[in-house]
Amino acid sequence: MQSLTRLGDDLNFASSIIDQVDSITLPRFQSQDLTIRTKPDNTEVTDADVAAEQRIRSMLGRSRSRDAILGEEEGETGSSSRRWIIDPIDGTRNFMRGVPVWATLLALEEEGEIVMGIVSAPALHRRWWAGKGLGAFTGRSWANAKQIHVSDVRNVSDASLSYSSMDGWAARGQLRGFLRLAQESWRTRAYGDFWSYMLVAEGAVDMACEPELELYDMAALVPIVTEAGGTFTSVSGEPGPWGGNAVATNGHLHDEALKILNSISDGEGTARA
Incomplete structure (x- = not known):
């Protein structure tokens, strides 16, 4: 298991990636020229999905070149005990129809355990993130982050x-x-x-x-x-x-x-x- 300091660095890096991805996906949301095709599994993919994953892979390739990557659109590349897992747009059909409930999901797996996750829903102006041992947070940015907790309902x-x-x-x-x-x-x-x-x-x-x-x-x-x-x-x-x-x-x-x-x-x- 990596140190909490290293994990914090990975979270900061993931946040910088997501900042760039949001700048790609949000302008394409409700765009009149959105390109949509159907994949072999009968699910849809847009040009925004493809561009988002490509940007994530590019940034990971420059700064985390030894890590493996699994993405929805381009599959798996590399072999490492560290693997980044990408869903460039979760809720593609919402994205296509103009429903603002969609997000980019980015996770880090280390030695078979998911140790970090970040979820960005720019059309909702929301972001969530967590690292193992660091807690879970939400906010528009790190500066105004609020720690979050589940409910106490028992039945x-x-x-x-x-x-x-x-x-x-x-x-x-x-x-x-x-x-x-x-x-x-x-x-x-x-x-x-x-x-x-x-x-x-x-x-x-x-x-x-x-x-x-x-x-x-x-x-x-x-x-x-x-x-x-x-x-x-x-x-x-x-x-x-x-x-x-x-x-x-x-x-x-x-x-x-x-x-x-x-x-x-x-x-x-x-x-x-």
Whole structure:
């Protein structure tokens, strides 16, 4: 594990990268000449996604040339115990439609652990970041940063749940489990994407879950949630962003949320492993 001083340096460097990326993505938001194409996996990518990832890779190449990189648009390059993980625009469809809930996600993995994450949502004028052992923060800049913490809600019946879509739960055979969690919660809202998890970290929402995610969708979110005092696992309870899906809570609610999600399947009515 790197020292806290080195991690702080990485966070400062990541912030300088994100400053430049915001200057690329925000002017393209709601642009009339946005270029959009469909990738082989039937997801969309815009010229802003591509330009953002290219800028991040360029800056990493100059200052962190020994580190590996995994990006949504250009895949994996390099081999190192240190790996930067990029989602140039999380919420591309929002970006395309003029919805301001989208963000650039940048994380640092070291020896198999995500040790740093930064999330920038320039159309919302918000940024969040965290480093392992350093806490989680939000603010427009380092100078006016505020440390954030999860809520203290102890029961699902008193909790607010945020989610994305329901299609993936049906594909997993867990739609009934998800609906049970939603029904047992005090309040549900579909904030979606990175926004759900940042609200968990801030204590505005108590639980968030999604059934189908890639590593680059989750990596930057994990340290922000956990350094704020929360818990981030897969639906099966695997810690971190490695399980292909996510459940994030304030920690108090985690076991109960996982139990409800896995309590009934769409087919046999039995729990999924």
